[in-house]
Amino acid sequence: MNVRENLRQINEQINEACKRAGRNPDDVSVVAVTKYVSIERAQEAKEAGILHFGENRDQGLLEKQASITDESINWHFIGSLQTRKVKSVIQTIDYLHSLDRISLANEIEKRVDHTVRCFVQVNTSLEESKHGLQSEDVIPFVKQLADFKKIEIAGLMTMAPFTDDHTVIRNCFKTLKNLQKEVKHLNQVNAPCQHLSMGMSNDFEIAIEEGATFVRIGSSLVGNETGGA
Numbered sequence: 001m002n003v004r005e006n007l008r009q010i011n012e013q014i015n016e017a018c019k020r021a022g023r024n025p026d027d028v029s030v031v032a033v034t035k036y037v038s039i040e041r042a043q044e045a046k047e048a049g050i051l052h053f054g055e056n057r058d059q060g061l062l063e064k065q066a067s068i069t070d071e072s073i074n075w076h077f078i079g080s081l082q083t084r085k086v087k088s089v090i091q092t093i094d095y096l097h098s099l100d101r102i103s104l105a106n107e108i109e110k111r112v113d114h115t116v117r118c119f120v121q122v123n124t125s126l127e128e129s130k131h132g133l134q135s136e137d138v139i140p141f142v143k144q145l146a147d148f149k150k151i152e153i154a155g156l157m158t159m160a161p162f163t164d165d166h167t168v169i170r171n172c173f174k175t176l177k178n179l180q181k182e183v184k185h186l187n188q189v190n191a192p193c194q195h196l197s198m199g200m201s202n203d204f205e206i207a208i209e210e211g212a213t214f215v216r217i218g219s220s221l222v223g224n225e226t227g228g229a
């Protein structure tokens with residue numbers, strides 16, 4: 001399938017999910033996750049009108065950025081970021097979806113000359129394999145960042161477990177939404193926390209029903225050249 005056709009289908013699903021939830025589809029942005037696909041395929045996504053691109057490795061990010069030079073594109077780093085890689089990626093991205101420790105925040109504070117919009121990654125599924133803070137650690141973590149000048153907490157991010165059980169998935173997203181309310185109540189200057197980054201190819205409709213403002217979609221949008229959909 002070409003990306004344009006996939007996007008048309010996804011936008012239809014987004015509109016339906018918004019209708020069910022009484023939300024405005026303009027408040028939901030699609031981040032095209034291009035980590036499994038070629039530069040050509042990513043360019044096809046750009047031509048289809050995608051404005052947000054997500055990569056989870058520094059090399060993939062830099063390769064895609066070198067070939068898609070449009071100023072209007074927003075770059076999202078969605079993978080876990082090693083402290084030693086901060087220097088090479090942080091200046092080039094618009095959003096970091098994986099802020100999960102103070103040592104990473106310290107490195108960002110030291111390395112950038114602009115404010116980085118960050119999502120605090122939360123492990124809402126309690127799976128050992130998932131990255132992110134435990135829910136109960138989120139508020140103390142945000143407070144610890146109060147004096148960081150280069151970090152804006154633009155939102156929270158989570159990944160639901162890979163399961164057919166919609167209740168389990170939905171509960172992860174509800175947990176993130178509740179945490180967002182708590183962060184907003186702090187009224188912390190650098191933590192407007194207006195966004196929720198949640199929902200992937202197989203669960204973005206549930207995420208939108210629960211308040212997602214960024215959905216990160218890879219396989220069902222651009223495909224998976226490593227062998228999946």
Ligand SMILES: *Cc1c(COP(=O)(O)O)cnc(C)c1O
Nearest residue numbers: 033056078200201216217218219
């Ligand atoms: C790969 C990835 C996605 C996209 O996954 P799909 O299931 O292919 O849509 C979204 N978010 C993160 C953090 C990822 O690593």
